[in-house]
Amino acid sequence: MIVLDAAFFMVAGPAVIFAGISKGGFGSGAAFAAASVLALVIEPGQALGVMLPLLMLIDVSTLRPYWQKWSIRDAALLVAGGLPGVALGAALYTVAEADVFRLLIGGISIAFVAWQIAVARGLVRAATQALPTWAGALSGVVAGFTSFVSHAGGPPAAVYLLSRRLSKTQFQATTVLVFWVLNIAKFVPYAALGMFTWQTATANLALAPFALLGAWLGVRAHRVVPERLFFALTYVLLGVTGVKLIWDGLF
Secondary structure, three states, rough: OOOOOOOHHHHHHHHHHHHHHHHHOOOOOOHHHHHHHHHOOOHHHHHHHHHHHHHHHHHHHHHHHOOOOHHHHHHHHHHHHHHHHHHHHHHOOOOOOOOHHHHHHHHHHHHHHHHHHHHOOOOOOOOOOOOHHHHHHHHHHHEEEEEHHHOOOHHHHHHHHHHOOOHHHHHHHHHHHHHHHHHHHHHHHHHHHOOOOHHHHHHHHHHHHHHHHHHHHHHHHHOOHHHHHHHHHHHHHHHHHHHHHHHHHHH
């Protein structure tokens, strides 16, 4: 049962604002944490059901600022892999061990950040080419699956997109487009699994202003943060979310 009391809003409000800031300005890598935070005050399944419409609201509110600023090739590649990943998540949701995937994605995220730090410091020589097409499609499949089971599709998508050396706005716009499509694709199977109820709908209405505020703050932050700092923050968020995924997978 979802009780919309002061304790609920003290936990859920900041979590949803954080999700909006992450999705609206910094590639959505850490937005999944909002569902984990919500699970502190409501059932985990309810937390996923509450967050999806809010994430979709954030997607819609951030499409206009980034409209046609994305890398359509990279977005199409991630979506092409992501849709089968969502279907796989829907098929295996009731039997899949999500912790295995949390550990896998967390490890990949941390390894990627460590690699970028090593390259920046001259400890290793970077490859001159971005990750190949098959890696983008695979990232999309993993992003779609993990997005379905835990709203944690941001890190695998970020690993591929960061390798593409996009500008900060291209990177952000591409993630907005990709997860706008994938979140729409998740809605029907979520409904079929009974994850939406009148209680989650009531919580959505109550938390919608927090989602919109977070998205607005994220877009404004994206515009004023210098490109070098933007990617530094993105790497930090990717590393933090990698640690969080590993922690969730182990404990």
